[in-house]
Amino acid sequence: MKKSFRMYAALLSVAMLLTACGSSAGTSATAADTTAAGTVAAAKTEEPAEKTERGEKVKLSIMHAYTKEEADSGDNTRKMPRETVLEWAENNKDSVQVEVTEVQHDDYETKLQALAAADDLPDVFTMKGSWVENFNASGLLADMTDAVNNCQWKDQYKFYLFDGVTTKDGKIIGAPMQYSATTIVYYNKDLWKQAGYDSFPATWDELLAAVPKFQEMGVQTIALGNLDKWQYNSSWCSALADRYTGSDWTQSIIDMDGTASFTDEDFVKFLELTSKIGDSNALNPDYESIGNQEASAMLLSGKAATTIDGYWNVEYTASNADQEMLDKIELAVLPAVEGGKGQPDAVAAGCGWFVGVNSKLEGEALEKALDLAMYMSGPALSQRMTDVGLVSTCDTVAKDPSTFSTINQKYLDFVANAENTCVIYDARINASVIATMNDQFVELLSGSTDPETAAGKIQQEYETICAQYAN
Template sequence: MANHLYEGKVYSLPYTIDLNALMYYNEALFEEVGLEFPTTWEELLHAIEVFKENGIIPIALGNKDQWLVPTGWLSNLVALIGGPEFMNDLCFGDAKYTDEPYIEALKALKQLVDVGAFNSDFNSIDNYQMYGLYGLGRTAIFSAGSWAASTLPESIPAEISAVTRVTVMPTYPNGKGELNTVAGGSGWGVNINSTLEGSKREAAIRLMKALSDRSFATALIEIANMPPAVSGAEYDTSSVPAIFNEIMEVQEKAIVTPVFDQVIHPELIDEMNKTTQAVMAGNMTPEVAAQRMQNIKDRLARTR
């Protein structure tokens, strides 16, 4: 509910939950090189080298529009490094972007660039082109949110979709976040126009209740392939893509932590998108990027 509160008051009701930093991978390629999906950062770095030696792109990425890395990779890495408590304090409290977890997360992203984890044009293609690159069958991994379950089967060949699995981001060395820590939340909600009166207000309340019950949650799963905010919804597993059932299994075990662009100030989001891309391109240091973020956070706090 954190994404739907303002100064402690509920302003909307969530109807779906996204897990923003899932790891989608080609199981057949992992079997081809004799690896299982990594659960630690060290194992991920090793897998990257093995894939490169075998002429396979380790990780597909399409960050042309700047938002994909901050909403997924960066949000998750900060929580894995600093722990869920730090991530919450950074988003909602007094923790600083200049603190070690945020800077280290940016360094981790630059490390992936430096070891050749991504396609060379990762800052020039968008997320849909990323799906297309993965769909060629010689890319091992890509990271995206649970929303990919509804678009992926239509974006890649059936034979690649059939060997695609989904899991969580590996843990980070000496990080405070456990395996199954996943950046996610509810970025979509519904509310009632406060000016409504009489029968219109009553109808709006009935609609809100309908959008919050398990029957709507079931429809949301079976028709839209979207994880619902309501727990306990039953659905026909054969009516959704196989990958969606795996996402639901991940969600059951997930330790969900905030997503930056769902909860922080728009000015901070814009700066984060720009500076993260600049760090990964080698045009800015993590320390400078972090200081620019903190300068904005401090200024916003003074004018609150």
């Protein structure tokens, strides 16, 4: 059952109100995170802004996918962005009244897209990279170019992370919230050793040849959790397809310049491998009914030898594996393919989530909203992430690396040794095309369609989107 979303606005001078739709609201004990019971409707009621000695406070609304429940679970990829928002609210409590909506990650897309369709977005919001183009075409995003260029930490940014929110004419319409490596092989080296491998397979033929050996051992070769359909796209497709097509092809798809097609031979070869993987018995039979964390749990319990996931799984692994298991888990890149045009060891990496500002804002409200967005994206976030052994938006240095979990250190080594990267598909390609791709991947893995038919359906949706933008 999906968790209900929570909305809260600051009590005290930040006026925070936490609610749960369909359930009772929780309580909290910290000054910066005080909560009270209420309803979503009540939280949405327009109330006059609080008064200060200098006049009326600016009212700002923000919505993001970093919930208290996830933060309290120990997931630093959720905890640190949430803390950054609360810190800004506390720091600006004398002049700004902040209303925050927290939405559980799996529900966030539906909620925000509905608000965007109704032209009712919050003042500040986090957004997936594949939504940016649609939001901008609809005139929903404020220009952040000056805010980025004039911010005091501009030179600390990993500036390539802005690629997904920089328009063709150079306007910046968002700010990065993460450095995301999405295609990481997590594997149990002891189980692979038992299957006869001293290291993770370098090619897909070698990997698939291991399936019968793991079946004899009673171990699943690869655990996949594709319940919400995004896992195969984010953590497999981006890097695997790039091995066949090369990055120039992908950039052409993003640019909609008419020179690349999803029916091109190289992309179809990727779809053929997808179909082959589905037929190989390498995947757990229930991959369509479990999520990525359940797949990771299979690895950590010894039921699977491998899972392929993103950087967010570092935190899940650190929180749920004992030291004995952490010592067994190693990280690797996806195997190479034969005859591909891309880098054989490329890792899909970049920024998948950004913070945007509502284009309707003006005056002091716009100024404060831009300040909040930049704060969420900058060193205040990056230092928190770096200090727990993750890579983030800025070049910040960890205060005490000796405290890092074994898996965090392995992740930092993985990133440092990743010489080649490629685009994250569902961070840069149009969201409607991604949705069609996700559906076709499910059908390919289950044997319900063939590569040529899948390619045709993806291309048909792509051409529809291209025509819309051409008009």
